[in-house]
Amino acid sequence: MLFANFAPVYNKKIPFSTACGVRVTIEVMGGKWKPYIIWELSKQPMRPSELMRLIPEASTRVVNQQLKELLEYGVIQKEVLQSRCLHSEYSLTPLGRSLLPIIESMRDWGESFRPDMEKILEEKCGVQE
Numbered sequence: 001m002l003f004a005n006f007a008p009v010y011n012k013k014i015p016f017s018t019a020c021g022v023r024v025t026i027e028v029m030g031g032k033w034k035p036y037i038i039w040e041l042s043k044q045p046m047r048p049s050e051l052m053r054l055i056p057e058a059s060t061r062v063v064n065q066q067l068k069e070l071l072e073y074g075v076i077q078k079e080v081l082q083s084r085c086l087h088s089e090y091s092l093t094p095l096g097r098s099l100l101p102i103i104e105s106m107r108d109w110g111e112s113f114r115p116d117m118e119k120i121l122e123e124k125c126g127v128q129e
Contacts, residue, residue, distance in 0.1 A: 028073045045091035
């Protein structure tokens with residue numbers, strides 16, 4: 001039997017509680033690549049393939065899943081454009097733009113911690129970026 005349009009539905013074992021604002025924020029923008037996707041889309045609308053080129057460490061499946069979740073929460077919007085061939089483009093919604101101060105704070109913290117992180121990685125793995 002073939003399931004051409006079969007998409008398994010994942011139901012969380014523990015119900016999500018909206019009682020804590022931090023948990024709500026993590027639910028919306030938590031995920032290894034979501035903040036980076038939001039950051040890149042703040043610069044300009046992008047096609048999925050453009051985003052994937054910017055994140056070569058991430059699998060296509062993971063990027064697509066995170067785009068889908070961001071769409072579901074209303075952080076991004078998808079527009080299907082018709083030129084010579086159909087393609088889609090993602091952009092931030094006003095809700096998505098409201099997350100930019102959080103992401104800018106993450107960027108600033110990361111920039112200030114970078115030298116320490118480089119030392120930690122060098123000591124741990126002999127890796128230097």
